[in-house]
Amino acid sequence: MLNDKKIAILGAGNMGDALVSGLVGSKSCAPKNIICTDVRQSKLDEIKSTYKVRTTGNNLKAVTEADIVIYAVKPQILATVLIETAPKLDTSKLVISIAAGVPLAAMETCVKKDLRLIRVMPNIAAAVKEAATAIAAGAHATQEDIKLAMEIFNSIGKCIFLKENDLMDATTGLSGSGPAYIFLIVDALADAGVKVGLSRQDSLFLAAQTVLGAAKLLMETQEHPGQLKDKVTSPGGTAIAGLATLESGGLRTTLINAVEAATNRSKELGAMMVQNFCDANSHNSD
Ligand SMILES: NC(=O)c1ccc[n+]([C@@H]2O[C@H](COP(=O)([O-])OP(=O)(O)OC[C@H]3O[C@@H](n4cnc5c(N)ncnc54)[C@H](OP(=O)(O)O)[C@@H]3O)[C@@H](O)[C@H]2O)c1
Known part of the structure; x- marks a missing residue:
């Protein structure tokens, strides 16, 4: 049970703050059981006064003092923080990293x-408790650990469990980078609305609310997107005219290529990160 556990969140930035907000707001964890760290006192003061957690x-x-330690610092400094805290890490604690691109194997090598x-x-x-999150476990994590991690990250959205090796980069390419694709699409739809006569403000609102509503419909009905598309596409109507234009512009292929490019970039960055971890490790052993 999560509410029996003491949780340390290292790094009180965007993600650290979102996690505290999710855990406290969902009552999954009492504020007194959360301790946050950061290098900036101003962030600690803010998070303490907002959520009444310890800092x-x-x-x-x-x-x-933690049962669960969440590393929410930037990937470039994860090795330093892992090495700093390694003396107090052992198998009595569940250790979670949210650093993008850093494989489990690199972290294991780092703490030795x-x-x-x-x-x-x-x-x-x-930040709005609607994150799409993927979770992968190392060799020593238990089923109970995976359940605890799912509970933590369900407090800031929805999670799935995956095997790390070949799929975490794919997750980075799809859902990790995905909000950027959707922001671009909404911006383009808003431009389109302006082109056909709507005000910028109305256009942006209608575009964003349409994306939100379509996503909600998919999640709540669990219907296939093709089926929902067919429902709103009447013969000779407006939606099919718009869809034909999107298909001839290659939207589907462009999105597939975008996710593939982002996945490949994640693999490249991951390889660089492993090298950084090896360098930090060898300095540590000098
Ligand atoms: N933001 C996202 O959308 C997103 C999505 C997926 C994964 N992630 C991952 O989540 C992690 C955190 O991202 P973020 O956006 O929350 O970054 P962030 O806003 O920069 O938060 C990291 C915090 O850690 C602090 N910090 C630096 N050195 C520290 C140390 N030695 N000990 C404790 N705290 C320290 C930073 O302070 P300074 O600012 O002074 O350096 C900053 O306040 C990253 O690894 C990122 O890859 C983020």
């Missing part, structure tokens, strides 16, 4: 001990 500038102290490790890829919609 410290000392990562090692936070890790020492067996850990109950979980890697998570949320997205920016965590």
Whole structure:
């Protein structure tokens, strides 16, 4: 049960804040059981006054008293923070990283001990508790650990569980980078609305609400998108005229290519990150 656990969140930035908001707001965890760290006192003061959680500038102290440690710092400094906190990490704690692109194997090499490790890829919609999150587990994580991680990340949206190796990069390409694709689509639809005579404000509102409504319909009905598309497409009507234009412009292929390109870029960045981890590790052993 999550509400029995003490959780340390290292890094009180966008994601750290969203996690605290989700955990406290959903009552999954009492504020007194959450301790946040950051290098900026101003962020700690803000998160403490907003959510009544505990804070410290000392990562090692936070890790020492936690049952679950969530690393919510930037990928470039994850190795440093892992090495700093490694003396207090062991298999009594569940260790979760949300750093984009850092494989479980790199983290295991970095701390040089067996850990109950979980890697998570949320997205920016965590800020409004609608993140699409994928979760992958390391060799020593248990089924109970996976359940706890799902509980934590369900407080900021919805999660799925995946095997890491070949699929976390795909997640980064689809849902991790996906909000950017949708923002571009909404911006383009708003331009289109302006072109056909709507005000910018009305156009943007109608475009965004249409995306929200279509996504909600898909999630709530569980119908296939093709089926829903067929329902709103009458013979000789307006929707089919618009759809034919989208198909001739190659929207479907363009989106497939975009996700593939982002997935490949995630693999490249992951390889660079592994190299950084190896470098940080060798400095640590010097
Ligand atoms: N934001 C997203 O949409 C998103 C989506 C998926 C995954 N992620 C992952 O989530 C992680 C956090 O992203 P974010 O957007 O929340 O970044 P962020 O806003 O920069 O938050 C990270 C926080 O950690 C602080 N920090 C730096 N060094 C630290 C240290 N040694 N100990 C403790 N805290 C330290 C940073 O302070 P300074 O600002 O002073 O450096 C900052 O406040 C990243 O690894 C990212 O890849 C983010």
